[in-house]
Ligand code: SF4
Ligand code: SF4
């Protein structure tokens with residue numbers, strides 16, 4: 001459990017101050033991002049990550065440069081990065097190294113063919129220690 | 131029968147090294163504003179952390195408040211205490227706003243007699259440990275910022291209302307942590323020559339120095355303005371024993387007109403073998419609040435490390451299944467009560483009972499527990515060192531990319547360069563032997579201290595008095611060793627995933 005209401009309020013203020021005035025080039029809010037791992041739930045070590053990107057009407061988004069950055073919730077740990085490659089239209093694969101068990105989050109950054117940038121934070125809770 | 135040894139008088143025993151006699155450094159430290167010179171940079175860092183906590187990214191590994199608080203500050207505190215002394219209290223930035231506040235608010239009250247002990251700090255210590263687990267403070271920059279600001283406010287308010295260093299001595303949980311830990315430090319603020327104190331008339335080290343220029347009537351002394359205060363922690367140098375309650379504020383050094391106070395080397399942990407009255411503390415082995423503080427310090431070390439491995443989630447899940455509870459706080463409270471109250475009561479009570487039986491004494495069980503309580507400090511500190519040392523040594527370099535990233539986010543220019551995210555610290559494989567070493571040293575220290583206490587208690591049946599406590603220390607070591615062997619599993623979710 002977290003005291004997240006005030007935390008969120010703080011986050012919103014922070015976001016408003018830092019990014020509030022910037023407008024993104026394309027409307028990325030509608031893009032559907034789905035990240036899965038094998039094995040699932042993920043375990044410690046290098047495991048395969050699959051990201052699917054879909055735009056309006058669920059049509060797959062191709063030719064996107066996708067990068068994943070895995071971080072632990074706990075500070076003081078080295079992040080792991082993965083550049084994904086497109087395996088099928090809108091489907092990107094790569095390998096991400098979970099160096100320790102526990103709660104992670106993955107930052108997805110994508111450069112769209114139209115020059116737009118997409119950023120998402122996806123929680124990956126409970127990576128299993130081995 | 132208990133043997134009360136002579137109060138330590140370092141300069142009369144062995145030739146010790148005195149940090150204040152080191153050429154340039156000693157001169158600097160004796161300068162009246164040396165403490166402020168340490169505090170100002172830390173205040174600046176603290177303000178940067180607070181700003182980043184509230185306006186920086188709300189992702190712990192990218193936020194300076196979360197990183198510096200939970201990795202660097204905690205790690206450096208224990209490492210510096212082990213290698214040098216209680217330098218954090220010395221450089222404590224929380225004391226600066228308080229000094230400023232005291233220019234306008236002259237504290238009118240004395241700290242209430244009922245609270246002239248460690249109970250307020252014990253409650254806060256447990257409260258911070260509890261909130262840390264419940265709210266996953268390590269993963270929450272915003273709440274970490276609130277904690278830092280709350281600390282500044284609390285220190286300032288308490289010391290604006292109450293005289294002396296009431297906050298440091300009775301309230302601050304970090305201070306108590308440092309006081310106990312610095313029993314293991316190689317340095318101590320102590321007198322140079324006992325004879326000088328014997329002939330001293332003014333006792334400025336505790337009274338402070340007043341401006342009596344042009345004043346001849348000494349009966350009005352108390353009303354003269356203080357130009358250099360004496361020890362606010364109520365430690366009178368010639369009778370001071372060890373580092374307990376000493377913040378290394380150096381007021382006594384600045385105040386002593388005979389330049390008789392130094393920062394001396396001494397044998398770490400040896401102060402724990404000394405019984406009898408200590409200035410400003412009283413008799414350690416008769417103070418149940420100190421026993422409780424040591425207990426919370428030691429068992430809290432195990433608990434805080436235990437919360438970082440998977441079995442704790444299995445335990446919480448099991449408790450949730452049995453009780454049907456879907457919220458964490460009652461379950462966490464249960465774990466806290468078991469580990470910090472019931473378990474120590476049983477283990478320490480049993481050890482004391484066996485000691486009583488072994489030496490055939492009628493001393494009450496609690497009396498025996500109080501006597502041996504301080505032997506827990508070395509192993510407790512060893513466990514804190516192993517845990518916080520782990521985070522620090524595996525991640526100390528991450529401050530570089532996080533700071534580089536913060537600069538880019540704040541001003542849009544990579545003034546410190548592009549973030550070097552590949553930097554972290556030593557690998558866990560290197561840090562693990564260090565952890566075992568820290569805990570091993572702690573175990574050894576605890577055994578030596580307990581052996582001396584046992585000898586003082588019963589010179590003829592020392593082994594019978596000592597053995598049960600040796601087992602307690604070994605049990606603590608074994609449980610912490612087991613915890614450190616487990617893969618880290620740092621989760622903040624309860625019944626999640
Ligand atoms: S330390 Fe200095 S001021 Fe204090 S009693 Fe000794 S000589 Fe006097
Ligand atoms: S004045 Fe008191 S707390 Fe400060 S250094 Fe001297 S003995 Fe320690």
Ligand SMILES: [Cu+2]
Pocket residue numbers: 434435438517521
């Ligand atoms: Cu930890």
